[in-house]
Amino acid sequence: MNPRNILKENNFRVTSHRCDVLNYFINSKNALSHADLENVFKNKIDRVSLYRILHSFSEKHLLCKIIDSKGNITYIIDQQSSKNNTYQPHYKCKSCNDVVELPALPKEYLEKLEKLNIEELNFLAEGTCETCTNNK
Ligand SMILES: [Zn+2]
Numbered sequence: 001m002n003p004r005n006i007l008k009e010n011n012f013r014v015t016s017h018r019c020d021v022l023n024y025f026i027n028s029k030n031a032l033s034h035a036d037l038e039n040v041f042k043n044k045i046d047r048v049s050l051y052r053i054l055h056s057f058s059e060k061h062l063l064c065k066i067i068d069s070k071g072n073i074t075y076i077i078d079q080q081s082s083k084n085n086t087y088q089p090h091y092k093c094k095s096c097n098d099v100v101e102l103p104a105l106p107k108e109y110l111e112k113l114e115k116l117n118i119e120e121l122n123f124l125a126e127g128t129c130e131t132c133t134n135n136k
Pocket residue numbers: 093094095096097098128129130131132133
């Protein structure tokens with residue numbers, strides 16, 4: 001995945017900040033919070049610009065915005081880059097904080113959601129992943 005191409009395909013102006021942030025997400029296996037990114041890009045990208053980049057990326061579904069049961073917000077790259085599937089379910093391990101994509105929702109479910117004009121849907125399952133369960 002080339003960040004420049006992804007930005008162009010999604011009608012973003014290609015800037016070094018947008019490329020850097022997107023590239024960081026592409027290479028990160030974990031979900032990242034605003035604070036995580038502030039740490040990574042401190043002295044390089046200011047808070048507000050970072051906030052705008054995250055917001056625009058999640059609006060265009062380059063990133064999935066994940067809100068857990070404690071209200072923590074993190075972002076993760078949308079693996080399937082699925083413009084026609086804006087309701088990607090995720091799973092978060094409460095022990096190691098790992099976030100993975102769950103299988104896509106069934107077509108009839110998505111069609112129902114489309115008809116209801118849903119603007120926000122946070123689909124996050126939380127529990128203990130296999131690795132953490134086995135290490136207990
Ligand atoms: Zn785990």
